Amino acid sequence: MTPLPPAFHATLSELLGDDWRTDATALEAHAQDNSWRHALPQGVALPRNREQVQAIVRACHDHGVPLVGRGAGTGTTGAAVPTAGGMVLSFVHMNRILDIRAGDRCAVVEPGVLNGDLQQALMPHGLFWPPDPSSAEICSIGGNLACNAGGPRAVKYGTSRDNVLGLVAVTGTGALIRCGGPYTKDATGYDLTHLIVGSEGTLALIVEATLKLAPRPRAQAGLRVLYRDAGSAAAAVSRVMAQPVTPTMLEFMDARSLELLRRNGAQVPDAGAMLLIEADGDDDTLPYLLNALAQAAEGDGMLELDVATDGSARDRLWAARRALSPALKSIAPGKINEDVVVPVSRIPELVEGVQQLSREAALPIVTFGHAGNGNLHVNILYHPDDAGESARAHAALPKVFALTLALGGTLSGEHGIGLAKRDFMAQAFSASTLAAMQAIKQALDPAGILNPGKVMPPLVPTPHGHQGTDFP
Amino acid sequence: MTPLPPAFHATLSELLGDDWRTDATALEAHAQDNSWRHALPQGVALPRNREQVQAIVRACHDHGVPLVGRGAGTGTTGAAVPTAGGMVLSFVHMNRILDIRAGDRCAVVEPGVLNGDLQQALMPHGLFWPPDPSSAEICSIGGNLACNAGGPRAVKYGTSRDNVLGLVAVTGTGALIRCGGPYTKDATGYDLTHLIVGSEGTLALIVEATLKLAPRPRAQAGLRVLYRDAGSAAAAVSRVMAQPVTPTMLEFMDARSLELLRRNGAQVPDAGAMLLIEADGDDDTLPYLLNALAQAAEGDGMLELDVATDGSARDRLWAARRALSPALKSIAPGKINEDVVVPVSRIPELVEGVQQLSREAALPIVTFGHAGNGNLHVNILYHPDDAGESARAHAALPKVFALTLALGGTLSGEHGIGLAKRDFMAQAFSASTLAAMQAIKQALDPAGILNPGKVMPPLVPTPHGHQGTDFP
Structure with a gap:
């Protein structure tokens, strides 16, 4: 990797004083996010105001130094990892x-x-x-x-x-x-x-x-509804979303998720799938809202519906949901967690398709998530030190994306693209659409210094990640 | 104006047959929108599918011919008027x-x-x-x-x-x-x-x-609330927007609007301002929603609150609102109607400032509109054949914009910019922000053929409205 130009270093030092860091501790502290990725930056800037941010960007622009903006580093896609080298700009001091x-x-x-x-x-x-x-x-x-x-x-x-x-x-x-x-x-x-x-x-x-x-709503309450199978639960999701009362939350868990909860000691009856449905409002209206949601949740394949209106029952309901992600580790230490989106009406096909992929790969895949938005978390579980399992897990991932796209969905609902899904962008978008996105990138970041190599598939790699464009 | 190139004309004829029109009737039918502006296009294309649209745009791109897309021509800013010549592309046949x-x-x-x-x-x-x-x-x-x-x-x-x-x-x-x-x-x-x-x-x-x-909500109902003055009504708007029940509509009318309604025979009591507040829901919840809205509407300066839950009373309420725009003509035939936006908390200052401008210009200015969004229609009324009134009306307009921007608002909430407000964009945005917008324009429309001269203030005018950019 090309060292940072001395003139650049001098500019940043003068601008930021002690808020310009190149020591090993600072570099290591800004080398990863909540993905599996790690790459050391060559410097870390911790500006305190917008004028400093402008001056930093101008210096990077003038010297062709890549610049990765960083919030709190909780992202899951590697977007904040400085894989092209250059510097990380952390907003930790701009917190007013x-x-x-x-x-x-x-x-x-x-x-x-x-x-x-x-x-x-x-x-x-x-x-x-x-x-x-x-x-x-x-x-x-x-x-x-x-x-x-x-x-x-x-x-x-x-x-x-x-x-x-x-x-x-x-x-x-x-x-x-x-x-x-x-x-x-x-x-x-x-x-x-x-x-x-x-x-x-x-x-x-x-x-x-x-x-x-x-x-802030004055009152909240929830329903726990069990279904015979994922298809029945997914049909209920469509019914809930087609009536006038929009739930505050509408979470889906497949049979494997429920199994996992039981294995970890949670009190969840045996079922093919579960929905957690929540409404908010005030004490006057909430009973009516819950009633409308319960009516929509009822239908073919429903096994059991529980209303939790008081605080502790509701807390137990959501504790079960929150327990899911950590519980995954009891199955296998390796996890590929994607947050694909499909039209709500296609959730049954997504769940069925994922179960088929699980059988083909001989790996557990656990699916749960924000069903009201068609945004499901598909967790492929494997042992990273088992070469066969690892290979099958990574081979299953593109199939999850292909299935999602075939159902008219898209790659990410809330995690973003970063590095994790960048190489699947060309399957999600036509070449013309990607070219239009590249042209906009070029318009706002002509030197290609802002987080190079993220989101967009690279077109013309050059030193320091500068991307050209062939649009139009 | 440069005539359309013969090769361009031939391409469009071959592509569209009778859906490519250059006769006077067709040109005249696509020369204006619902603004005061008029400019004849040099040709009108009426494509039936997206492939034809692509081919038309490519032809315009290759020959440097301006292209104005047109819906139903109801816009109020001149955005659909082909002031740079070239052609209009009407989507009238793409209506499936x-x-x-x-x-x-x-x-x-x-x-x-x-x-x-x-x-x-x-x-x-x-x-x-x-x-x-x-x-x-x-x-x-x-x-x-x-x-x-x-x-x-x-x-x-x-x-x-x-x-x-x-x-x-x-x-x-x-x-x-x-x-x-x-x-x-x-x-x-x-x-x-x-x-x-x-x-x-x-x-x-x-x-x-x-x-x-x-x-579609199952039930709707409304409140009519009268206030001593515009300030009291505006304070009520802030109170309504700060509590949890969001109204479906929240319309403001100033004293002049009410005067106008009465002059035209509507049954509206004398007051300084009026709010029409509407809620939607179902029969069970609506009374609670209306109650919450009524509580928020009450306060210092409120004179009278009427609930209209049944159909006919509600219809009368909204008939009063709809009667306003046509009624403006009874004051003066000329109208400059702008749809500025301010933060909801600044509505009192906007209304007061407009009243001051009205006094200074010695012209009636009637203000009403979508107060829940801070989006007010400011109508400057004048006699176009009175040179003095016309000059004062057009001199008042920039003052309305300056007032709006000084209150932290913006030029348009729903009409758009088109030609009508284009020359005020440089007051609403910094040079850097406009340059970023121009760079995006350049990225998606490098030949500058799409509706040239609209929205963005022109930078480098060339034949056929091609706009250059000095960004970055």
């Missing part, structure tokens, strides 16, 4: 909540604010920010926006992209741009806000976000 | 509803489908498409998407951009791109879908859209 505008239902934050810290700050205002990755306590808002994080509440409240009103960001030339603002309707110029959300630091670095808030 | 997927809560349509026709087709499925410009019966889905149309229901259901899941579109090179699809969660690559929505035909032409549908 700049404004909470209760009357406008929005908050203005720096990208390093932790999701959970924002939720705490919003509590006294009776508001919350809906995106809820299961890692709320440790993940940053900037990271949530960069990968368009979702979580179970997205079925009612939408994903990160649906809950941002405006951004201030720095493009690949160091230009500061501002789009959107503290309002919910906007037909003024091009929508750069939603374009930058989900672009995983490849188009621009977010330095400020205006987030759309929702009023 | 391709699929209604009730289980996936989405519909797949061609752009020429009328909004009202789609709503009719969705009725038996118990679904609807939320965007509701007041022109539903005569406006097209493609036009709604091109200008990010909103309407009163947007406060609960969002605008056109919030209600589209995927697009198939043709970029300025004739490339067919496909992004998004029949699913509600997507973290796969760049979000071209929301970028193209609202770009007014300047980035790509939509040839297919997958629309997000909502379940």
Whole structure:
């Protein structure tokens, strides 16, 4: 790897002082995210304001140094891993909540604010920010926006992209741009806000976000519904989504998930599949909402329906759901966890197809997730030190994607692409569509310094990951 | 104006036969939209499928001919008026509803489908498409998407951009791109879908859209609330938006609007301002929702609150609202109607500022609109044949925009920019932000043939409106 140019190093030192780090401890601390990937950066910048971010990007631009933006490092796709070398820009010091505008239902934050810290700050205002990755306590808002994080509440409240009103960001030339603002309707110029959300630091670095808030519901309650088989449960998902009461959460677990819960001591009856359905509202309306959801959940193949309206029964219900991911390790230490999306009506075929792939690969595949959005987590489990199992697991992965795409779905619902799914992008999109995306990359990051090699399949690799484009 | 090149004309004739029109009748029929603007195109293409659209765009690209996409011509900003000459591409023949997927809560349509026709087709499925410009019966889905149309229901259901899941579109090179699809969660690559929505035909032409549908509510009811002054009503808007029950509609009318209604015979008591607040749900929950909204509407300065739960009282309520726009003509035949947006908390200052501008210009300015989104229609009324009034009206317009921007708002909430507000874009956005938008324009439409001169302020005008860019 080419060493960082001395002039670049000098510029960063002068700009950032002790917030420019090249010691081994700092490099190692910014070498990985929550994927299996690891690559050392050549330097770590910890800016404290947007002007420093601009100056850093300009230096990278001028010297052709790759720049990987980093939130809290909880991503699962390798998007924050500096595989092309260069530097990591961490937003850990830019963690101020700049404004909470209760009357406008929005908050203005720096990208390093932790999701959970924002939720705490919003509590006294009776508001919350809906995106809820299961890692709320440790993940940053900037990271949530960069990968368009979702979580179970997205079925009612939408994903990160649906809950941002405006951004201030720095493009690949160091230009500061501002789009959107503290309002919910906007037909003024091009929508750069939603374009930058989900672009995983490849188009621009977010330095400020205006987030759309929702009023915190006064009451919540849930249903646990068991079904004979996955097909019956999936049909119920379609019925639930076709009636007027949108659930707050609508989670699916296949037979293997339930088996796993029982094996770990949870009190879950034997069944082919389970739905956890939740509603929110207030004490007056909640019984009616639950009743509508229960009516939709009932149908051919339903075995048992339990209502949990009080706190502790509801907590037990969700504890069962949360116990799933850690419990996977009791089957096998290796896990390939993908978050594919299919149209809700195709969930039965996805579940059936995955079971078929499991039999073919002779490996357990456990499927559960956010069924109301058609967003299922497919977990391929294997022993990494067993060469045969490892090979079969990695051979099964492209088949999961091919099945998903054949059902009219897409690669990722909430984790993003990063490195993990980058090489499948050409199956998900036509060459023309990818070329249009590359042209936009080129427009906002002409030197190709922002997170090179992520999201987009590389076209013309050059030193420091600069990507050319053949569009149009 | 340069005549169309003979080779271009021959290509279009061969491709489209009788669907390529250059006769005076056809040209005149495609020379204007619902703005005051008029410019004859040099030819009109009426394609029947996406392959023809691609071929037309390629021909325009190769010959440098400007191409203006056209839905039903109901836009108010001149976006569909071919001011740079060249040709109009009308989607009138591409008007098929391709699929209604009730289980996936989405519909797949061609752009020429009328909004009202789609709503009719969705009725038996118990679904609807939320965007509701007041022109539903005569406006097209493609036009709604091109200008990010909103309407009163947007406060609960969002605008056109919030209600589209995927697009198939043709970029300025004739490339067919496909992004998004029949699913509600997507973290796969760049979000071209929301970028193209609202770009007014300047980035790509939509040839297919997958629309997000909502379940049709079983019951609706409304409140009519009168206030002492605009400030009290605006404070109530903030209170309504800060509690958990989101209204379906939340419309504001100032004192002049009420005066106008009374002058035209409507039964509206004397007051400083009025809110119409609507909720939807079902028979069980609606009383609770209305109660919550009524509690929020009550407060300092409230004079009177009427509940209209039955059909006819509710109809009278909304008839009053619909009567407003036509009633404006009884004051003066000339009207400059802008749809500015401010943060909800700044509505009092906007209304007060507009009243001040009205006094300064010695012209009536009537303000009403979608207060829940901070999206108000400011109507400057004047006699066009009175040179003094006309000059004062046109001098007041930039002051309305300056006031809006000073309050942290933006130029347009639902009409778009087109020609009408194009020259104010440089006040709404920094030079860097506009340059980023221009770079994206350049990326998707490198020859600058798609609706040249609209939305973006021109940088480097050349023959046939080709725009260069100085970004980065």
